[in-house]
Amino acid sequence: MNGAPFTQKSPRGLMQNDAGSPCNGQAGRLAPVIDRNRCEAKGGCVQVCPFGVFEIRLLEPSDRTALSLRGRIKAWAHGNRQAYVVRPDECHACRLCVEACPEAAIRLMPRPAA
Numbered sequence: 256m257n258g259a260p261f262t263q264k265s266p267r268g269l270m271q272n273d274a275g276s277p278c279n280g281q282a283g284r285l286a287p288v289i290d291r292n293r294c295e296a297k298g299g300c301v302q303v304c305p306f307g308v309f310e311i312r313l314l315e316p317s318d319r320t321a322l323s324l325r326g327r328i329k330a331w332a333h334g335n336r337q338a339y340v341v342r343p344d345e346c347h348a349c350r351l352c353v354e355a356c357p358e359a360a361i362r363l364m365p366r367p368a369a
């Protein structure tokens with residue numbers, strides 16, 4: 256990002272910079288964490304993230320095994336697909352994904368120090 260000052264309101268009420276991106280934070284400090292028992296693969300996170308942090312794909316077997324009974328039923332009902340964080344280094348902590356998820360399945364968490 257170019258670090259341009261925020262100048263506009265986005266449709267969701269977040270500020271945008273002059274480059275048109277609502278993300279102006281420093282990359283690499285926070286990254287999204289997905290609650291596997293909540294995600295329904297609706298894809299809002301994929302659509303709103305300006306940095307391609309997410310993708311929707313089949314649940315990893317280990318993630319599926321760790322689901323609650325309710326989570327397994329939900330996963331089955333949605334084709335066993337969920338959102339995955341594939342580029343955590345690119346997260347700029349704008350929170351667009353957090354606001355876009357209708358299941359409240361995304362939190363931003365500090366990344367471990369390298």
Ligand code: SF4
Nearest residue numbers: 304346347349350352
């Ligand atoms: S907060 Fe969400 S939408 Fe914004 S850059 Fe990070 S992963 Fe993408």
